[in-house]
Amino acid sequence: MSSLGRIGAIVDKEVRQLSRDRITFGMVVMVPLLYLLLFGYAINPMVRGLPVGIVDLSGSAAARVIAEQVRVTQVVDVVGTYATPTEAEAALMTGEIRAALVLPHNLTQRVAAGETVGQWLVDGSDTMVGNALLTLRSMPLRLDAGAPPGAYQPAEATFEVALFFNPERRSEVNIVPGLIVIILTMTMTLFTSIALVRERERGNLEMLITTPIRPLELMVGKLSPYIVVGLVQMGIILGLGWLIFDVPFQGTAFSLLVITTCFIGASLTLGLLISTAAETQMQAMQMTMFVLIPSILLSGFMFPYDAMPKAAQYISEAIPATHFMRLIRGVYLRGSSTAQLLPDIIWLLGFTLIMLGIATKRFNKTLD
Amino acid sequence: MTDTAVYARGLTRRFGDVTAVDAVNLDIPRGQIYGFLGPNGSGKTTTIRMLCGLLTPSAGDVSVLGLTVPGEAETLRHRIGYMTQKFSLYDDLTVTENMHFMGRVYGMTRGATRARTRALLADYDLADMHDRRAGDMSGGQRQRLALAVATLHDPDLLFLDEPTSAVDPENRRDFWEKLFDLVEQGKTILVSTHYMDEAERCHQLAILDEGVLRRQGQPAQLMAALDGRVVEIRGRDLREVRTRALGMPELLSAAQQGLQLRVLFAPGVTDPVGRLRAADLGRDLEMQVTAASLEDVFVAATLAGESAGERTAEHAGASA
Numbered sequence: 001m002s003s004l005g006r007i008g009a010i011v012d013k014e015v016r017q018l019s020r021d022r023i024t025f026g027m028v029v030m031v032p033l034l035y036l037l038l039f040g041y042a043i044n045p046m047v048r049g050l051p052v053g054i055v056d057l058s059g060s061a062a063a064r065v066i067a068e069q070v071r072v073t074q075v076v077d078v079v080g081t082y083a084t085p086t087e088a089e090a091a092l093m094t095g096e097i098r099a100a101l102v103l104p105h106n107l108t109q110r111v112a113a114g115e116t117v118g119q120w121l122v123d124g125s126d127t128m129v130g131n132a133l134l135t136l137r138s139m140p141l142r143l144d145a146g147a148p149p150g151a152y153q154p155a156e157a158t159f160e161v162a163l164f165f166n167p168e169r170r171s172e173v174n175i176v177p178g179l180i181v182i183i184l185t186m187t188m189t190l191f192t193s194i195a196l197v198r199e200r201e202r203g204n205l206e207m208l209i210t211t212p213i214r215p216l217e218l219m220v221g222k223l224s225p226y227i228v229v230g231l232v233q234m235g236i237i238l239g240l241g242w243l244i245f246d247v248p249f250q251g252t253a254f255s256l257l258v259i260t261t262c263f264i265g266a267s268l269t270l271g272l273l274i275s276t277a278a279e280t281q282m283q284a285m286q287m288t289m290f291v292l293i294p295s296i297l298l299s300g301f302m303f304p305y306d307a308m309p310k311a312a313q314y315i316s317e318a319i320p321a322t323h324f325m326r327l328i329r330g331v332y333l334r335g336s337s338t339a340q341l342l343p344d345i346i347w348l349l350g351f352t353l354i355m356l357g358i359a360t361k362r363f364n365k366t367l368d
Numbered sequence: 369m370t371d372t373a374v375y376a377r378g379l380t381r382r383f384g385d386v387t388a389v390d391a392v393n394l395d396i397p398r399g400q401i402y403g404f405l406g407p408n409g410s411g412k413t414t415t416i417r418m419l420c421g422l423l424t425p426s427a428g429d430v431s432v433l434g435l436t437v438p439g440e441a442e443t444l445r446h447r448i449g450y451m452t453q454k455f456s457l458y459d460d461l462t463v464t465e466n467m468h469f470m471g472r473v474y475g476m477t478r479g480a481t482r483a484r485t486r487a488l489l490a491d492y493d494l495a496d497m498h499d500r501r502a503g504d505m506s507g508g509q510r511q512r513l514a515l516a517v518a519t520l521h522d523p524d525l526l527f528l529d530e531p532t533s534a535v536d537p538e539n540r541r542d543f544w545e546k547l548f549d550l551v552e553q554g555k556t557i558l559v560s561t562h563y564m565d566e567a568e569r570c571h572q573l574a575i576l577d578e579g580v581l582r583r584q585g586q587p588a589q590l591m592a593a594l595d596g597r598v599v600e601i602r603g604r605d606l607r608e609v610r611t612r613a614l615g616m617p618e619l620l621s622a623a624q625q626g627l628q629l630r631v632l633f634a635p636g637v638t639d640p641v642g643r644l645r646a647a648d649l650g651r652d653l654e655m656q657v658t659a660a661s662l663e664d665v666f667v668a669a670t671l672a673g674e675s676a677g678e679r680t681a682e683h684a685g686a687s688a
Contacts, residue, residue, distance in 0.1 A: 207456035
């Protein structure tokens with residue numbers, strides 16, 4: 001019986017301690033609540049509403065009918081029209097559209113002959129996006145007003161599909177750059193989220209704040225070494241990806257360095273902000289996890305951004321990993337230049353500066 | 369430049385409903401060791417933190433080395449050294465690395481930091497262990513390192529918050545000799561302690577209790593002020609005698625020290641021995657008025673306005 005009493009004493013103590021740790025207690029309630037709502041809506045393996053462009057070289061009535069029927073599948077969302085395939089390819093490079101439907105000059109003759117009517121140019125750097133567009137390959141069409149639905153179905157395929165950047169649809173091509181995003185998010189945020197809290201827990205901070213050091217100096221000094229650590233991590237992942245998984249690198253080293261440094265900055269400063277809010281290393285780790293899971297699930301790493309509902313996309317846009325996922329797929333797999341990807345780079349830079357500013361402001365040199 | 373290192377009027381700090389420091393006035397002269405004596409929770413650390421600019425006072429005016437605090441705290445930081453109650457250097461850095469790090473944080477040149485580090489390591493008997501990690505050192509060694517680092521940038525004023533709480537008596541004695549060396553060099557030292565022997569070494573002393581400054585002055589003066597109020601009683605059954613003695617309203621405290629019972633009378637009591645005899649405390653008791661110790665001063669100061677019985681029990685426990 002005394003054993004039960006001792007177990008009871010431990011249980012009682014744990015419950016009291018847990019209820020006094022506000023952040024842990026909040027996590028207990030918030031994590032299931034938020035994650036369920038967020039991911040229940042956001043995670044949808046059915047890909048819908050991919051932004052695509054139309055290149056109509058025929059200018060025919062049939063082209064407009066085809067475009068409309070493609071749109072009503074809901075797999076794609078026509079967001080632009082381009083005069084030439086070259087223009088459409090440029091839009092693919094910047095990530096503006098994920099695919100373009102090219103309808104040729106001789107569309108009317110092809111329809112009359114019952115041939116393939118057009119070609120999809122697809123950004124294959126996200127395999128789920130590529131797969132979704134491949135389902136349109138043999139979609140039946142209805143080109144005559146009087147004909148029954150799906151009457152037009154060429155023997156070969158309704159559309160040709162050209163998968164750019166990853167023609168073999170190998171998942172590792174998609175996974176390796178994606179892993180850079182996840183690994184950097186995890187390690188960079190964790191490193192700095194613990195950094196300040198550890199000094200506070202060990203008592204170092206009380207001494208440090210009596211010195212003339214300025215908060216910004218402390219912050220920048222704490223971050224800088226980890227930028228190198230992050231770049232080394234990226235080098236290891238890319239090197240292995242190239243050596244073992246044979247993932248081709250299309251971009252320039254310069255672009256890769258620029259975007260990765262921007263993302264490392266964003267992750268580190270986010271960690272720093274966590275560090276100013278957490279009271280113990282345990283809390284800092286919990287908060288990092290709270291950031292990490294959405295970064296994995298909502299950044300486009302596991303599920304395409306384009307397929308998420310609007311609300312989830314707004315949340316996704318607020319996560320640095322989303323922007324870096326776009327950037328690294330652009331640079332790594334499509335060979336996009338930094339100029340083509342400027343909006344996401346500016347976003348990451350802005351995020352870094354804002355986080356650094358807030359963290360510096362929150363960290364004042366008093367014990368009040 | 370005035371001769372006052374620290375000036376405070378009405379210094380107050382509240383944490384919620386609790387007043388940790390209550391309207392403290394201080395005039396600490398330069399070139400002296402000034403002690404804060406008080407039990408745990410008496411407001412010593414809070415006062416020191418306010419004087420360094422680490423805590424914002426709820427009320428009151430503070431000026432340290434002629435600089436207004438907290439307004440000019442950043443300028444002040446170059447001129448003060450602070451030794452925290454808990455060891456706050458980096459356990460995973462070596463002695464030299466810790467010192468070089470702090471030198472650079474204080475904006476000293478690399479050459480100056482190196483020269484100063486070498487000199488301090490020799491001064492503080494740390495030269496042999498210059499490449500030892502701080503975490504692997506003994507309490508006394510770490511305390512010497514902490515003091516060396518606090519003086520690294522040659523500050524005019526040192527704040528030492530219970531610097532000897534984790535140190536054996538021998539190291540404590542050496543440590544105090546170092547403090548007097550520093551005063552000799554013209555430094556002002558503000559040190560908090562709950563050890564009577566340490567407090568007695570200070571040039572001047574402030575006794576803090578429950579956030580209130582109860583007494584301020586030179587230890588000898590403070591003790592002299594209690595002349596004629598302390599009586600030593602020798603004899604048998606001292607526990608019994610003590611219980612009876614505490615029943616006397618004019619008695620502030622009674623604490624046993626080995627074979628004798630030391631009793632302290634309230635101010636204004638004449639002929640204390642006669643009163644004790646009249647109270648019929650026991651048989652064959654030897655009684656003698658004796659010089660007050662600092663502990664008597666402390667008890668007299670901290671009993672003000674308190675229920676004598678309770679406080680005495682605590683006092684007796686602490687001195688046991």
